[in-house]
Amino acid sequence: MKQLFLTSEVSGVAEDIRKKITAKNGTLKTAYITTPLEKGCENDSLDWSKQNRVSMEKAGFATFTYSITGKKLEELKQDLGNADVVHVEGGSLVHMVNQVRISGFDIFIREFIEKGGIYIGTSTGSFIVAKDTAPGLSLETYLEDGFDPKGMGLVNFLVMPHWGTDTFKESYSKMPQYAYHMKVPMIILTDIQYIWVKDDAIQIIDVPVKST
Numbered sequence: 001m002k003q004l005f006l007t008s009e010v011s012g013v014a015e016d017i018r019k020k021i022t023a024k025n026g027t028l029k030t031a032y033i034t035t036p037l038e039k040g041c042e043n044d045s046l047d048w049s050k051q052n053r054v055s056m057e058k059a060g061f062a063t064f065t066y067s068i069t070g071k072k073l074e075e076l077k078q079d080l081g082n083a084d085v086v087h088v089e090g091g092s093l094v095h096m097v098n099q100v101r102i103s104g105f106d107i108f109i110r111e112f113i114e115k116g117g118i119y120i121g122t123s124t125g126s127f128i129v130a131k132d133t134a135p136g137l138s139l140e141t142y143l144e145d146g147f148d149p150k151g152m153g154l155v156n157f158l159v160m161p162h163w164g165t166d167t168f169k170e171s172y173s174k175m176p177q178y179a180y181h182m183k184v185p186m187i188i189l190t191d192i193q194y195i196w197v198k199d200d201a202i203q204i205i206d207v208p209v210k211s212t
Contacts (some may be wrong), residue, residue: 004119004154004197006126008161008189009048010087011055013207017194018059021118024084028118030061031083035068035099036091036124039143040090049089052122061085080108085118086189088125090092090161092142093133096124097151106152123161126195127151130158132184138174155197157185 005017008017019131021028026051037049056063068076080086086109088096121129127136134149135158151158160175187195187204196203 001116002113002197002199004113004121004129005194006129006159006189006197007194008123008126008159008163009052009090009191010120010122011048011051012057012192012193012209013194013205014052014059014061014106014206015049016207017120017196018061020196021085023060028061029082030056030063030085030087030120031066031080032056032063033066033088033125034091035070036089036093036096038067038069039092039095040140041091044155049091052089053059056087061087063087068103068105069095069099071103071105073107076103076105076108080112083117085120086112087120088122088128090123090125093124093127093136093140094142094144094147096128097133097147097149098144099184100128100152109152110154119154121159126159126161126189129154130184131156131157134187135160135175139168139171155202157202159184159195160188162191163188 004019007013032053053063066079109119127133128151130151131153133151192207192209194205196205
């Protein structure tokens with residue numbers, strides 16, 4: 001069964017996602033793709049990314065760090081082929097999409113999912129599975145002239161993450177210039193929601209906030 005879990009911020013939903021995945025031999029070997037962090041995050045403390053990683057580990061995902069930058073398709077197959085889960089972190093949409101094309105990651109991940117591998121995306125990781133990622137540029141800090149926003153086309157909609165957060169409030173005001181002519185449906189997510197894709201069906205899941 002084809003399965004993708006598309007999140008706004010995985011830290012708030014990792015435990016709920018983990019409950020929905022059957023682990024082989026009791027473990028979930030997880031490739032933690034950090035490529036989006038390589039551009040546009042130079043002045044960012046990345047505390048949010050650290051929290052994402054910690055939350056996934058606590059939920060039972062056995063992670064290892066990996067970047068697709070500089071890799072070729074055969075290397076991806078060799079390095080990631082025996083993983084149970086591939087998680088793509090948030091960060092630069094532009095840099096990640098560029099590296100997807102250069103490395104053949106789109107070819108790899110399509111085959112990986114078809115063979116039963118699980119894909120999890122956080123923010124940028126959720127953007128890139130769409131056919132057209134252009135509206136995501138409204139939240140982007142790293143831009144390049146002539147950027148082609150075509151995504152991997154694994155789903156027929158686009159996730160727009162971080163709705164309702166103060167950090168992205170101003171960025172969302174820029175979205176109409178990128179999205180007005182979009183022909184692809186957009187789904188806006190808060191940081192405590194995620195989309196569960198099962199074959200051709202999708203489900204939007206709200207995760208209750210734990211009381212402290």
